[in-house]
């Protein structure tokens with residue numbers, strides 16, 4: 001759980017290294033998995049050849065994933081898995097004779113990565129599309145789903161999404177969203193019913209549903225994948241971040257046989273993507289062990305305990321001046337201010353309380369490793385509240 005600074009001080013890590021180190025650091029089982037694989041082979045090309053860790057990982061992922069996602073493409077990073085998902089959708093529509101269906105429908109407030117294709121489906125303002133005006137494809141943006149996991153389906157949001165989808169259906173290949181939690185776009189939670197609505201909209205108009213579970217996958221929201229809250233399965237799903245327990249970069253794009261077979265049978269004869277380090281054996285081996293460890297660790301109970309600890313510890317922040325909202329879902333705790341966070345000040349206060357945080361915009365948040373215990377949780381939440389307090393006082397001075 002801890003990071004040691006150069007001067008010897010130790011900080012409880014509230015960030016899990018951008019949400020991926022779910023088992024904490026220097027986990028003996030994960031260390032051994034890397035070492036064990038190193039004694040066999042560190043890397044081999046994944047074109048024409050295959051290898052055991054990749055095959056086992058692909059099988060494991062498709063077992064864990066929602067029904068129907070039986071095909072797996074191993075990618076280098078989350079952003080690349082989104083690029084792969086977008087290519088899959090375009091090639092799929094083209095193979096079906098819909099070469100004009102090249103745009104994506106998404107919602108405002110999203111985040112899908114930093115490569116060009118992924119960036120184009122990020123929130124236009126948060127993703128600074130203006131910096132790249134003319135160079136990015138222009139996709140179709142619906143309003144952000146209304147806030148609140150328990151909010152149910154908002155009728156006017158629902159109507160506006162349906163209207164947009166039917167107006168653009170002839171040029172749309174797919175819908176892409178982060179289910180239930182928008183991460184780097186603003187740490188917002190929305191109702192699972194919104195995800196279910198998007199499933200219906202896709203079915204109605206012949207669009208593929210792509211769910212980006214890179215932040216939410218592997219238990220973070222209290223379900224193995226966030227789309228389980230909605231009871232829907234996508235046609236294409238991206239996973240990354242926690243996949244290797246934070247050891248090395250690896251992501252995957254899963255899809256249904258219908259998507260994979262159409263792409264394989266279409267022009268080009270297959271998906272047009274083949275990164276050099278695709279299916280790296282070291283990454284696959286540690287991912288397999290991370291998934292095994294997740295299951296051995298009784299993750300549901302752990303995430304529920306983290307949720308309780310975050311709820312208890314952050315409750316007091318609601319009363320603070322300058323705090324606009326406090327919300328918790330699974331192992332995600334958010335204190336939203338009514339102003340931008342003074343990041344330097346918030347960091348200094350958190351560090352003084354023995355905690356590492358990385359606030360952004362108006363958000364002081366935590367996504368800790370699942371192995372955090374009750375004592376560490378109370379230190380973490382206390383530091384978050386103190387950082388929020390300092391920002392409120394600092395700004396009013």
Ligand SMILES: *Cc1c(COP(=O)(O)O)cnc(C)c1O
Nearest residue numbers: 077078079111112113183214215
């Ligand atoms: C982090 C993230 C990505 C990008 O993943 P990288 O591994 O940083 O390229 C994409 N989508 C979501 C939802 C993410 O949280």
